[in-house]
Amino acid sequence: MTKPVVLLAEELSPATIEALGPDFEIRHTDGADRSQLLAAIADVDAILVRSATQVDAEAIAAAKKLKVIARAGVGLDNVDIKAATQAGVMVVNAPTSNIVSAAELTVGHILSLARHIPAASAALKAGEWKRSKYTGTELYEKKIGIIGLGRIGALITARLQAFETQILAYDPYVTSARAAQLGVQLVSLDELLEQSDFITIHMPKTPETVGMIGPEAFRKMKNSAYVINVARGGLIDEAALFDALQSGAIAGAGIDVFVKEPSTDLPFFGLDNVVVTPHLGASTEEAQEKAGVSVAKSVRLALAGELVPDAVNVAGGVIDREVRPGIPLIEKLGRVFTALTHASVTQIDVEVAGEIAGKDVKALELAALKGVFTDVVSEQVSYVNAPVLAEQRGINVRLITTEEVADYRNVLTLRGALSDGSQISVAGTLTGPKQIEKIVGVNGYDVEIPISEHLVVLIYQDRPGVVGTVGGILAENGINIAGMQVSRAQDGNQVLCLLTVDSAVPQAVLDSVREAIDASTAREVDLEG
Numbered sequence: 001m002t003k004p005v006v007l008l009a010e011e012l013s014p015a016t017i018e019a020l021g022p023d024f025e026i027r028h029t030d031g032a033d034r035s036q037l038l039a040a041i042a043d044v045d046a047i048l049v050r051s052a053t054q055v056d057a058e059a060i061a062a063a064k065k066l067k068v069i070a071r072a073g074v075g076l077d078n079v080d081i082k083a084a085t086q087a088g089v090m091v092v093n094a095p096t097s098n099i100v101s102a103a104e105l106t107v108g109h110i111l112s113l114a115r116h117i118p119a120a121s122a123a124l125k126a127g128e129w130k131r132s133k134y135t136g137t138e139l140y141e142k143k144i145g146i147i148g149l150g151r152i153g154a155l156i157t158a159r160l161q162a163f164e165t166q167i168l169a170y171d172p173y174v175t176s177a178r179a180a181q182l183g184v185q186l187v188s189l190d191e192l193l194e195q196s197d198f199i200t201i202h203m204p205k206t207p208e209t210v211g212m213i214g215p216e217a218f219r220k221m222k223n224s225a226y227v228i229n230v231a232r233g234g235l236i237d238e239a240a241l242f243d244a245l246q247s248g249a250i251a252g253a254g255i256d257v258f259v260k261e262p263s264t265d266l267p268f269f270g271l272d273n274v275v276v277t278p279h280l281g282a283s284t285e286e287a288q289e290k291a292g293v294s295v296a297k298s299v300r301l302a303l304a305g306e307l308v309p310d311a312v313n314v315a316g317g318v319i320d321r322e323v324r325p326g327i328p329l330i331e332k333l334g335r336v337f338t339a340l341t342h343a344s345v346t347q348i349d350v351e352v353a354g355e356i357a358g359k360d361v362k363a364l365e366l367a368a369l370k371g372v373f374t375d376v377v378s379e380q381v382s383y384v385n386a387p388v389l390a391e392q393r394g395i396n397v398r399l400i401t402t403e404e405v406a407d408y409r410n411v412l413t414l415r416g417a418l419s420d421g422s423q424i425s426v427a428g429t430l431t432g433p434k435q436i437e438k439i440v441g442v443n444g445y446d447v448e449i450p451i452s453e454h455l456v457v458l459i460y461q462d463r464p465g466v467v468g469t470v471g472g473i474l475a476e477n478g479i480n481i482a483g484m485q486v487s488r489a490q491d492g493n494q495v496l497c498l499l500t501v502d503s504a505v506p507q508a509v510l511d512s513v514r515e516a517i518d519a520s521t522a523r524e525v526d527l528e529g
């Protein structure tokens, strides 16, 4: 059997390959080389990148088998998440892998600027013993302004509080309670710019944040202020930074990230009051190992068809141990549901009844939709694009939970309204210590039959001899019946007969059954593959 292919598009820690294990074919490419990337991505199942590879809409369209894009780090500005979601491709990152490293580098930049360490070192190595030129400033009792008080901002706060600094922060999405918990004073952007001695930026790159630190912001800063960017190139307008440094509008800057990377000859590189590093925030042994292992685990889960806690374009999150067995069951129920439909679906209710209803069962909704669309569209259906497919078709989806259930510990039901006004439903459960997957209801008829790869659903007028007729036709065509349940409707003499058979039932055979017993419904549900 061919192994799924994982493409490593950048240099990643050796621990990444170890954590992937032997179940994959590993290929390498240089993701920064566009033509290499587009050729290499064409037939891979997963791609692992850092920040130098642009996994944009063009690359995603070229990747016909791609199921997961894994970013071994935090920032996802090099991945087109919208295009990935449309294509059913899961995007994962390693959100906490490198935050300590990035926070420590930021503190390094702050100290380098405060004490002119790189410049003094370069001068001494060049034979100059200059002490007064490199007189610095203490951090003690200084005001540090943090723009973006997320994971890294919070780590920097804790580290700089040890220097007995005062931390100000601007982050419109952080509550004052969170700021108080961190011992930070939340202020407006203007207040932060005007009061801070060191201003450090820790936001994502978004249309809202690009160029946020431009000419106007530099005008508001103290002449003695230092600015640090270990977040993303472009948050600071590079031309405005050059002017501010050259004109003495600010005292200096520490920059790890650039609009264009790699960049080796930007105008401000020539200035004495700038410390630059080549995007080293995450470049530690520890961060790379954590990022590599984290995304390798996510890739393993994603390629096994499971939901991934670190997926950024799936609403599933961490799945409770008791909810997990329901995922393959409800996906199968989704496929049975589709086989039962005879008109377009306008509404789907995913009902979770029983003990698990109190848990986070969002993953069951995703799995149900994945099942519903698996046999409907030619494109790959995943937890990622299943909700998109429902939305595109105008299907209203509801997740309904109730702890009340009559005969079983838990029952999962898909109930649908069709455009012709009719309703369909299929219910299932897991029974016994082996957690056998069973169908326990179809269109309101009670049954209890283990799910198998081939199911036949028949609805007909109750009368003697029908079961024998069905069995006879199937036998004539070499189809063995593994199980059968007949259920009579409570309000009439319609009967539902659910059969599990050992092989697929060709349409012609199903048509003969339908004719012979005058069935109003005769459907085969093929769960193979």
Ligand SMILES: NC(=O)C1=CN([C@@H]2O[C@H](COP(=O)(O)OP(=O)(O)OC[C@H]3O[C@@H](n4cnc5c(N)ncnc54)[C@H](O)[C@@H]3O)[C@@H](O)[C@H]2O)C=CC1
Pocket (backbone or CB within 6 Å): 073, 074, 075, 076, 095, 098, 099, 102, 147, 148, 149, 150, 151, 152, 153, 170, 171, 172, 173, 174, 202, 203, 204, 205, 208, 209, 230, 231, 232, 256, 257, 279, 280, 281, 282, 283
């Ligand atoms: N230089 C490097 O090697 C590394 C850089 N990074 C970058 O650092 C940045 C921060 O990462 P995390 O702290 O993990 O992200 P995070 O998502 O935990 O925090 C970002 C914070 O920015 C805030 N924010 C968003 N828009 C804002 C706005 N308009 N004004 C003010 N605040 C705003 C959010 O509310 C959030 O609290 C990201 O851009 C990430 O890509 C992360 C790791 C390494």
Ligand SMILES: O=C(O)CCC(=O)C(=O)O
Pocket (backbone or CB within 6 Å): 050, 051, 072, 073, 074, 075, 076, 098, 279, 281, 282, 283
């Ligand atoms: O992988 C890298 O070195 C880039 C790290 C980074 O910028 C991030 O994780 O956002």
